Amino acid sequence: MSRSPSLPDQPRLDLDPDMSDTERLDAIQKHFKRIVSVNEELQHRLSDATERRQDLREEVRQLKRRNDALKTSALYIASVEEVSDDGVVIKQHGNNQEVLTTVSPQAAEQLEAGDRVAINESFAIQLILDDETDSRAQAMEISESPDVRYEDIGGIDQQIQEVKEAVEDPLTNPEIFDAVGVEPPSGVLLYGPPGTGKTMLAKAVANETDATFIKMAGSELVQKFIGEGARLVRDLFKLASEREPAVVFIDEIDAVASRRTDSKTSGDAEVQRTMMQLLSEMDGFDDRGDIRIIAATNRFDMLDEAILRPGRFDRLIEVPKPGAEGRRRILEIHTQGMNIAADVDLDSIADGLGEYSGADIESLTTEAGMFAIRDDRTEVNLQDFESAKEKIERSDDDPDGVINYQY
Numbered sequence: 001m002s003r004s005p006s007l008p009d010q011p012r013l014d015l016d017p018d019m020s021d022t023e024r025l026d027a028i029q030k031h032f033k034r035i036v037s038v039n040e041e042l043q044h045r046l047s048d049a050t051e052r053r054q055d056l057r058e059e060v061r062q063l064k065r066r067n068d069a070l071k072t073s074a075l076y077i078a079s080v081e082e083v084s085d086d087g088v089v090i091k092q093h094g095n096n097q098e099v100l101t102t103v104s105p106q107a108a109e110q111l112e113a114g115d116r117v118a119i120n121e122s123f124a125i126q127l128i129l130d131d132e133t134d135s136r137a138q139a140m141e142i143s144e145s146p147d148v149r150y151e152d153i154g155g156i157d158q159q160i161q162e163v164k165e166a167v168e169d170p171l172t173n174p175e176i177f178d179a180v181g182v183e184p185p186s187g188v189l190l191y192g193p194p195g196t197g198k199t200m201l202a203k204a205v206a207n208e209t210d211a212t213f214i215k216m217a218g219s220e221l222v223q224k225f226i227g228e229g230a231r232l233v234r235d236l237f238k239l240a241s242e243r244e245p246a247v248v249f250i251d252e253i254d255a256v257a258s259r260r261t262d263s264k265t266s267g268d269a270e271v272q273r274t275m276m277q278l279l280s281e282m283d284g285f286d287d288r289g290d291i292r293i294i295a296a297t298n299r300f301d302m303l304d305e306a307i308l309r310p311g312r313f314d315r316l317i318e319v320p321k322p323g324a325e326g327r328r329r330i331l332e333i334h335t336q337g338m339n340i341a342a343d344v345d346l347d348s349i350a351d352g353l354g355e356y357s358g359a360d361i362e363s364l365t366t367e368a369g370m371f372a373i374r375d376d377r378t379e380v381n382l383q384d385f386e387s388a389k390e391k392i393e394r395s396d397d398d399p400d401g402v403i404n405y406q407y
């Protein structure tokens with residue numbers, strides 16, 4: 001860019017005391033002309049500068065737009081394998097492609113093997129991911145004290161008792177196991193239809209034992225965090241050991257622990273790797289202290305037997321749909337805070353909810369409340385429950401409908 005010429009000098013008026021009046025007038029007139037011409041020159045420059053400023057502003061706007069577009073464009077995730085004088089070896093997640101990429105010496109100093117980075121299409125490292133942006137934080141639900149208590153769970157008292165023995169006692173009373181000389185169960189597997197309270201059970205036991213609740217969903221490991229399953233499983237157990245006492249809850253474990261299929265697609269290989277990592281974490285579990293593991297599945301029939309061997313998920317607890325008495329209790333739990341009319345008889349409603357799970361019953365009560373609201377009433381009456389039931393069962397035609405679920 002060429003530098004603009006320097007500004008014109010400030011005209012000076014030099015008046016000599018010996019000057020005649022004519023000479024003086026002449027000097028003043030010349031000075032006035034110079035001032036006028038400098039003024040014109042400055043005006044000129046000013047309008048040039050204004051024009052240039054507008055151009056530059058436009059340029060800045062365009063650059064900003066391009067910068068924003070670059071910043072929001074998708075980046076790939078990779079792990080640093082090695083940092084050497086020749087550059088940084090990174091492995092892209094998903095396709096496992098290994099690439100040697102160069103970085104500035106300052107950036108190289110901040111990197112170490114195992115770090116996760118975001119790379120662009122040319123494999124240049126754009127970002128070093130910290131724990132906050134890390135999928136570890138996204139993949140796990142962590143709660144210091146989940147707000148579920150055993151009293152909030154209806155119809156599965158026997159299962160609550162079994163979970164207490166298998167999970168709560170080893171955390172709160174480990175000396176009993178030492179005294180008797182038996183190992184507490186390693187992992188507890190809750191199995192049964194969807195919406196029967198499996199997640200609630202795991203949360204309640206964490207709450208009652210003041211343990212950190214850490215949940216990971218098997219389906220997300222294989223659908224959302226492709227290529228990261230094994231690492232996330234490792235992180236899950238590492239996090240649990242940092243936060244013990246902890247209850248680790250692996251929901252939909254069938255997604256990562258189904259029986260092996262014959263197909264050799266890379267997706268399957270990856271699911272296998274995730275499962276192997278899970279098995280090896282479970283096997284190294286003895287020295288893990290105050291960590292209890294609970295898994296849940298709706299597809300017990302699909303599970304790989306390897307996961308059920310002694311030392312792994314060796315305590316199986318079936319969580320079925322509730323019977324009439326259970327449904328009554330769940331209805332009571334979910335209508336506790338509701339303004340219920342005198343004509344509502346929970347027993348007879350519960351009797352008519354044959355195949356309903358706990359989650360279905362919760363939806364029924366919410367729907368009934370919605371009918372009352374639509375009708376501008378603050379009290380929920382029997383008709384609202386009947387309308388809600390009709391509505392829920394109509395959507396039952398949907399093959400994925402909750403009520404129709406065949407287990």
Ligand SMILES: Nc1ncnc2c1ncn2[C@@H]1O[C@H](COP(=O)(O)OP(=O)(O)OP(=O)(O)O)[C@@H](O)[C@H]1O
Pocket residue numbers: 152153154155156193194195196197198199200201251296297298330333357358359360362
């Ligand atoms: N036994 C129960 N008692 C009271 N509420 C229940 C019960 N079972 C389910 N619910 C209600 O349904 C919701 C979902 O239940 P939960 O997530 O525990 O089911 P789940 O068995 O883990 O289901 P999924 O297999 O679909 O994950 C709960 O938040 C709760 O409101």
